[in-house]
Amino acid sequence: MRFCRLKAIAVKEVLQIWRDPRSLMIALLLPFTQMFLLGYGVNLDLKHIPVCTFDREGSQLSQALFKHFQASQYFAIVRNVSSYPELRAAIDAADCSLGIVVPPDFSERLNDAGAASVQAVLDASDDNTANIAFGYASAVVSGYASDVQLTQIDRQGRTLQQIEPMVVQSRVWFNEDLESRNFIIPGLVAVIMALVGAQLTSLTISREWERGTMELLISTPVQPNEVMFGKLLPYLVMGWLDAAFCLAIAALWFGVPYRGTIAALFLTTTLFLFVVLSIGYLLSVLIRSQVGASQIALLLTMLPTMLLSGYVFPIDQMPKVIQDVTYLIYSRYYVEIVKDLFLKGSSITELAMPIMFLIVYALAVTVLAARAFRKRLD
Amino acid sequence: MTSALTSAAGPQSGDQIIVEDLVKRFGGFVAVDHVSFRVGRGEIMGFLGPNGAGKSTIIRILCGLLRPSGGRVLVAGIDVANDPERVRERIGYMSQKFSLYRDLTVEENLKFFGGIYGVPRSDLAERMRFAIDMAGLGGREKALVATLAGGWQQRLALGCAVLHRPPILFLDEPTSGVEPTSRRRFWDLIHTLAADGVTVLVSTHYMDEAEYCHRAALINQGRLIAVGSPEELKRSALGGELLLLESASLGPVLAALQQAPGVLDCSVFGNALHVLVDDAAQALQALPAFLEQRGLQPVRLQRIRPSLEDAFVQLIAVDMAKRRAAA
Numbered sequence: 001m002r003f004c005r006l007k008a009i010a011v012k013e014v015l016q017i018w019r020d021p022r023s024l025m026i027a028l029l030l031p032f033t034q035m036f037l038l039g040y041g042v043n044l045d046l047k048h049i050p051v052c053t054f055d056r057e058g059s060q061l062s063q064a065l066f067k068h069f070q071a072s073q074y075f076a077i078v079r080n081v082s083s084y085p086e087l088r089a090a091i092d093a094a095d096c097s098l099g100i101v102v103p104p105d106f107s108e109r110l111n112d113a114g115a116a117s118v119q120a121v122l123d124a125s126d127d128n129t130a131n132i133a134f135g136y137a138s139a140v141v142s143g144y145a146s147d148v149q150l151t152q153i154d155r156q157g158r159t160l161q162q163i164e165p166m167v168v169q170s171r172v173w174f175n176e177d178l179e180s181r182n183f184i185i186p187g188l189v190a191v192i193m194a195l196v197g198a199q200l201t202s203l204t205i206s207r208e209w210e211r212g213t214m215e216l217l218i219s220t221p222v223q224p225n226e227v228m229f230g231k232l233l234p235y236l237v238m239g240w241l242d243a244a245f246c247l248a249i250a251a252l253w254f255g256v257p258y259r260g261t262i263a264a265l266f267l268t269t270t271l272f273l274f275v276v277l278s279i280g281y282l283l284s285v286l287i288r289s290q291v292g293a294s295q296i297a298l299l300l301t302m303l304p305t306m307l308l309s310g311y312v313f314p315i316d317q318m319p320k321v322i323q324d325v326t327y328l329i330y331s332r333y334y335v336e337i338v339k340d341l342f343l344k345g346s347s348i349t350e351l352a353m354p355i356m357f358l359i360v361y362a363l364a365v366t367v368l369a370a371r372a373f374r375k376r377l378d
Numbered sequence: 379m380t381s382a383l384t385s386a387a388g389p390q391s392g393d394q395i396i397v398e399d400l401v402k403r404f405g406g407f408v409a410v411d412h413v414s415f416r417v418g419r420g421e422i423m424g425f426l427g428p429n430g431a432g433k434s435t436i437i438r439i440l441c442g443l444l445r446p447s448g449g450r451v452l453v454a455g456i457d458v459a460n461d462p463e464r465v466r467e468r469i470g471y472m473s474q475k476f477s478l479y480r481d482l483t484v485e486e487n488l489k490f491f492g493g494i495y496g497v498p499r500s501d502l503a504e505r506m507r508f509a510i511d512m513a514g515l516g517g518r519e520k521a522l523v524a525t526l527a528g529g530w531q532q533r534l535a536l537g538c539a540v541l542h543r544p545p546i547l548f549l550d551e552p553t554s555g556v557e558p559t560s561r562r563r564f565w566d567l568i569h570t571l572a573a574d575g576v577t578v579l580v581s582t583h584y585m586d587e588a589e590y591c592h593r594a595a596l597i598n599q600g601r602l603i604a605v606g607s608p609e610e611l612k613r614s615a616l617g618g619e620l621l622l623l624e625s626a627s628l629g630p631v632l633a634a635l636q637q638a639p640g641v642l643d644c645s646v647f648g649n650a651l652h653v654l655v656d657d658a659a660q661a662l663q664a665l666p667a668f669l670e671q672r673g674l675q676p677v678r679l680q681r682i683r684p685s686l687e688d689a690f691v692q693l694i695a696v697d698m699a700k701r702r703a704a705a
Contacts, residue, residue: 012482
């Protein structure tokens with residue numbers, strides 16, 4: 001490998017990127033918009049679930065129950081209805097996903113028997129949301145129930161000897177606030193870098209074929225390695241910029257706590273960029289058409305990274321076969337690394353395994369790409 | 379095959395390009411069919427023939443871009459099939475399709491190829507100056523290549539191809555789509571390079587451009603049907619050299635010439651005669667005396683130069699007839 005050739009390729013590539021608004025747009029604008037779109041768009045926390053209330057009694061006790069709902073951050077009462085058909089219409093129109101119905105004899109039964117029931121009507125078209133909403137609603141109702149009990153005991157002039165045989169004192173580590181955003185956003189950086197990185201390099205070789213410049217290039221003594229590294233280098237610098245950009249947005253804008261070292265982040269990000277850039281480059285060598293290569297690159301980066309990297313869907317909850325498949329997904333290693341760096345502050349030695357996998361991946365893809373580059377037309 | 383037509387340039391140690399029995403097949407299609415020729419140092423060899431004759435295929439094989447199906451190809455004494463990289467260091471190539479970077483400037487393209495060919499930093503400025511002057515692109519160094527006219531683009535491509543002083547140049551239809559004055563200028567450049575000892579193999583589909591070559595090879599349907607200097611080619615096309623004879627008494631002259639020595643053929647052409655002879659110079663001296671002995675006098679006797687295009691059309695027609703006969 002000769003430095004003068006590598007430099008000639010790299011300089012030429014920089015000039016071409018600079019003069020090609022399409023590449024520049026992909027490189028600079030896409031990560032920015034994606035980071036905000038997906039950063040705000042993907043949120044697994046259920047908050048402010050819209051609730052309709054149907055108060056068939058209209059008593060002090062029933063209104064107090066609704067106050068408990070209103071006070072919870074998980075619910076927001078959007079409407080008070082006065083009939084079942086109205087409630088049904090509200091759920092059909094998706095105005096609310098939970099209806100709370102208080103029966104006409106609510107206070108009476110509560111006072112007499114000390115046991116009353118309320119009805120929850122759930123929109124279970126999204127079963128996950130319905131389950132969670134029901135869980136939250138039960139908690140609110142039982143919280144209210146124990147309040148009522150205490151007041152009654154209090155009124156009778158007794159004090160309650162609280163007996164709790166066993167209690168779990170929980171302490172949440174790493175993501176102390178249990179914010180799904182803290183879990184998702186570091187992985188989002190991986191998704192965006194995979195998408196953008198492979199897109200950028202998928203155009204480089206195919207562009208030379210399409211514009212007819214490849215025939216002259218391969219008639220020169222230039223070596224496949226020189227072409228590859230010369231072309232990857234400018235995009236690696238661009239990738240660093242993009243990654244710094246995305247990681248800064250994650251830490252500073254979305255406030256995800258960062259606990260690792262910058263050196264570890266730099267090293268692992270560089271490795272990951274090398275893998276995705278080489279994948280794009282390999283596709284570009286194999287496919288020789290800009291549109292074709294970038295489409296396949298999109299397919300090979302976006303889908304597996306979204307679905308199988310553990311970015312949103314936890315890998316250990318997947319069926320065994322799919323779990324095995326995820327070992328082939330290069331982004332799973334970086335997602336793991338970046339999440340651990342952000343939330344756990346892991347050291348490089350603790351991340352040795354995923355780092356090793358990334359190194360193997362990077363080597364394999366670059367060797368393949370260098371071999372796939374043929375200096376012949378037939 | 380047409381060994382009588384192939385030139386006398388025998389095997390010399392100075393031959394920069396040696397092609398022996400070259401065959402190239404694409405599937406069942408034979409693109410190059412047992413072609414052999416040699417090109418000496420400082421020689422300009424023209425490749426002529428209709429589109430699709432196989433000219434570009436041969437040049438691409440010589441550059442190591444296509445693998446030959448059979449035969450042997452030596453460029454600068456190196457076997458291209460075995461060691462294409464060493465060959466690539468010694469050649470400059472202009473492909474048929476313009477293949478410089480249009481989104482780079484003149485200067486940036488030259489710098490790029492300077493880097494790719496490893497032109498030493500100390501020489502680069504001088505080499506770039508040379509290429510820019512040669513291409514007549516002074517003052518346009520910062521212009522994007524896309525904004526240059528066709529002739530200038532082609533001269534810049536030649537400039538990029540010679541930046542590393544290659545001893546051998548392969549130019550594939552460098553003048554196609556270029557206006558006539560620019561074409562003329564381009565050929566002047568090629569002659570300047572050849573005078574410095576650069577061996578040039580250049581293809582064209584402008585038949586008249588063969589006149590600018592030291593030797594030309596005519597290629598038709600993958601076969602080399604004639605090689606030689608333009609004069610040799612014209613002679614071989616006609617089977618001799620052509621004289622125009624004007625006389626007051628065409629009939630008797632025509633009859634007398636049938637028996638004249640060195641005359642191969644004779645035909646009426648308007649109010650003059652076309653006389654085909656084996657050696658024009660000799661006939662110009664001998665024929666007037668021959669006719670005077672028989673009491674006849676030519677008014678005018680002069681040599682006519684058939685165009686190369688006529689010669690090639692004739693050669694290709696003969697080749698096609700032979701193929702039909704063989705088939």
